[in-house]
Amino acid sequence: MGLLPAEIPDIPEVRSEIVPARLARKVAPLFGIPWAEGPFGARTWICDYNKITLSEIARGAPLLGRGRANQARLAETATWAVIDRVAVTGAGQSLPNEIPNATLNRFGPDTKAGVMLTAANRLLAPVTVAVESALGLLSAADGTALPIRLRLAAWAALLLEVFRTQPALLAAAIHARTIQRELLVEWHLPRAGAIADLPFARCEVGAPHLAAGSGTASRPRDLDVADRTVRTLAVAAPEEVVDRLLRQLMAIGTRQSSSHLWLSERAPGHLVVEALVPPTELVSRYIARIDHLLDAEPAERKVLLPRVPHVAEVSVLPLTGRRAVLIALLAVLRQTQFDAEQRERTRTAIVPLLAEVAALAAQVLEPDDPLTVLGRCRVADMLVHTLRHDRRQDLAEPVAVLMSEAERCVNLVEAGIVDRGAAAEAISSANVEVNILRRTNATDPGAGLPPPENLDAWLRRSWDAYRRILEIAPELPDAGDGITCSAVGHHLHNYASYLTTHPDSEDDLLAATKLFETVVIPARELYWERTRSFLPLRQSLQIASRATALLTRRAVDAKRPDEARQWAAKGYAWISRALDDQETAELLTRSSEPAAHFCLLAVPALLAAVETEVVGVGPEDVVLADRLLCVAEGWARRVTDDDERSYSHYDLLVDLRRRVNLLS
Numbered sequence: 213m214g215l216l217p218a219e220i221p222d223i224p225e226v227r228s229e230i231v232p233a234r235l236a237r238k239v240a241p242l243f244g245i246p247w248a249e250g251p252f253g254a255r256t257w258i259c260d261y262n263k264i265t266l267s268e269i270a271r272g273a274p275l276l277g278r279g280r281a282n283q284a285r286l287a288e289t290a291t292w293a294v295i296d297r298v299a300v301t302g303a304g305q306s307l308p309n310e311i312p313n314a315t316l317n318r319f320g321p322d323t324k325a326g327v328m329l330t331a332a333n334r335l336l337a338p339v340t341v342a343v344e345s346a347l348g349l350l351s352a353a354d355g356t357a358l359p360i361r362l363r364l365a366a367w368a369a370l371l372l373e374v375f376r377t378q379p380a381l382l383a384a385a386i387h388a389r390t391i392q393r394e395l396l397v398e399w400h401l402p403r404a405g406a407i408a409d410l411p412f413a414r415c416e417v418g419a420p421h422l423a424a425g426s427g428t429a430s431r432p433r434d435l436d437v438a439d440r441t442v443r444t445l446a447v448a449a450p451e452e453v454v455d456r457l458l459r460q461l462m463a464i465g466t467r468q469s470s471s472h473l474w475l476s477e478r479a480p481g482h483l484v485v486e487a488l489v490p491p492t493e494l495v496s497r498y499i500a501r502i503d504h505l506l507d508a509e510p511a512e513r514k515v516l517l518p519r520v521p522h523v524a525e526v527s528v529l530p531l532t533g534r535r536a537v538l539i540a541l542l543a544v545l546r547q548t549q550f551d552a553e554q555r556e557r558t559r560t561a562i563v564p565l566l567a568e569v570a571a572l573a574a575q576v577l578e579p580d581d582p583l584t585v586l587g588r589c590r591v592a593d594m595l596v597h598t599l600r601h602d603r604r605q606d607l608a609e610p611v612a613v614l615m616s617e618a619e620r621c622v623n624l625v626e627a628g629i630v631d632r633g634a635a636a637e638a639i640s641s642a643n644v645e646v647n648i649l650r651r652t653n654a655t656d657p658g659a660g661l662p663p664p665e666n667l668d669a670w671l672r673r674s675w676d677a678y679r680r681i682l683e684i685a686p687e688l689p690d691a692g693d694g695i696t697c698s699a700v701g702h703h704l705h706n707y708a709s710y711l712t713t714h715p716d717s718e719d720d721l722l723a724a725t726k727l728f729e730t731v732v733i734p735a736r737e738l739y740w741e742r743t744r745s746f747l748p749l750r751q752s753l754q755i756a757s758r759a760t761a762l763l764t765r766r767a768v769d770a771k772r773p774d775e776a777r778q779w780a781a782k783g784y785a786w787i788s789r790a791l792d793d794q795e796t797a798e799l800l801t802r803s804s805e806p807a808a809h810f811c812l813l814a815v816p817a818l819l820a821a822v823e824t825e826v827v828g829v830g831p832e833d834v835v836l837a838d839r840l841l842c843v844a845e846g847w848a849r850r851v852t853d854d855d856e857r858s859y860s861h862y863d864l865l866v867d868l869r870r871r872v873n874l875l876s
Contacts, residue, residue, distance in 0.1 A: 214377025214631050215535050215583050216342065216370070218335035220247045228429065231318075232334040234311060238272035239331035243381040244484045251308045255294065255481035261384040266324050269331075270311040273299035318430045325391040329432045332385035336374065338532050340437045343370045345529055346536035347444045350544070352516040353565075359516060360506050361499050362544050363445050368457055368495045369543030370536055374437055375461045376633060379473060379485040386458050389435040396433050449505045460498050464489060465699070468742050472699040476683060478628060488633040488682065488703060491543065492550045497745065499547075517561055518544045520568040526576045534576045535583045541569050542590055549594060552804035556850075559598055566591045566598075582630045589617035589638045596645045601805070601851045603653055603858050608660035611649060615670060618642040622677040636681045640706045643674050647710050652860035668714075675707050701735030705752050708732050712759040718766060721759050725782075728756035733786075746795040753790040754810055757783040757817035764820040777824045784821035784829060787814050791836075800843060808847035811840040812861060815868050822875055834875045841868055 220240055221233040240247050242264065246254045250272070257274060268275050276298055292301040292308075299307055319326030333340075350366055352358045358366075375382045399417050403410070412419040434440065438458060442450045464487070465473035472488040518541055526537050545562065549555045573587040592614035599605040618639050624630040650667040653659050661667075684700060704727060711724035733756065736749040760783030767776035790796055791814065799807050818837040821829040848859040856862055 235331040236334040261387040321395040325388040328388035342532040342536040345533040346540040365547040366540040486632045701731040754813040761816040780820040780824040783817040787817040808844040811844040
């Protein structure tokens, strides 16, 4: 189940609310929302808004297509039946509680869009209230309002979660909203004095009637979960703020997105769209795109951390509201950590705050609630990521929590409690952190962590579960026109990265290189070409060069110089591609964690090329390696308060400095 699900409404006693509730019950199964008490039970369809007809909405089930009329004969003896995912009826029969055309035709100006938007708003009404409640409790730790960019990040993350919970429904509702708003725009022309008293026909411009832009119950124009909730943010251009986010949500699953959407069956007949949508990058890109609409804020305001609401403030909310509060808090904290400079400025203060969020989740949610598991996993993940750079930190408890909650995610997916996309995101992120610890902190005898070999065995099982959850075939899918490659390949980066961390396994290193070269890097190249965002591609290029550097070392040790030179040349080409980009140049001007991480991967690739005498490589590359190593050494001193030996990658720094000095 998703975290912010639509709810099938009861039929109310208030007459004006009866039709929206009936429409909601019809629309829900058509767009992946099961209605257990309905005529179809858990059966759902995933319909295309552009293809579905008003008649199918009225029935609450798809109609027979042309050429399939013979199937109707199979149901002639019954009132109705579902055959090959189509609801067919006997002669002169109808489905239960079909809505008459006269009722649907009240809606406009586009009947289908008006009906769809009305139904979606009714289905998402509890979620809309939950989002408003969460944003109302969001403030800075000092009691003032959070910076607008952080409040927008929380709002966008909540809407993203609404989308991820029911992608087909929200996509259809966004389509309907767009159509309604386009049709409800009209001219407002003043009359010339000579025609001030001229009567106008009903359909003429200037005829007196309700202003089109305001919308009514039968002529809706707003998607409440977006248009109503944005008012709590008091932004200057709310319509454009909403429009830009909804356009970005509609791009999910297309060539413009790194997200992975796929059709799956959670139970027999219950078809859904599963969505792996990493939120932080999407939200950050959205905030950057609307930055010109936002007022400038003092620099010190940009790093204010949120106040964690008291249990009493949250516990009175419905379940969806309690979840929304926690999602908003985690979104703000993740957004703060996503910015490298803000992460450094809040590295100490964020640790107790994360513990408060975890405690709040435990107090306001049941132990088996999906957000209890996902929230604990995310909090532990951020704690480990924040603290692991300094070997003096005690990581035993957060690592144990991270591993156990990642395992629970796997179990709860199989039980149908946590949806596949949310679990996959949490597991992949947890695996990255555990894999880093396996090679750094866990090698210290007194670290209190499982031995590296135990962590590696755990990671093998966890990555196998990740592939199962994403329902990826044993053989990688054909890239085809690029959509499949872009969708799946983009998210195999972390798995391929894990394979590169086994210097003693040539099979793993070769598999990683092949996966990067044939699937991951092409997918991220496509993403860069379409979005001009270089960050994902740079990350893959720098990690892929680690595999080639290790293969170069193995070939050198085996006295195979030509093979060593080939691997070094491949890694040099990849890391040069990363170094040549302007985003990388800007990254290296700052002392930050991402800059240090890049340098620790770039230097070995450069040195391997110099040491094996790759054509075109020379002394200038040694100078470059020295400069990059200085960046990493500077950040190591910064993060450990000048105690470099406490840095988690200290041994690597020492070895790279030795190699640079030898070549210099």
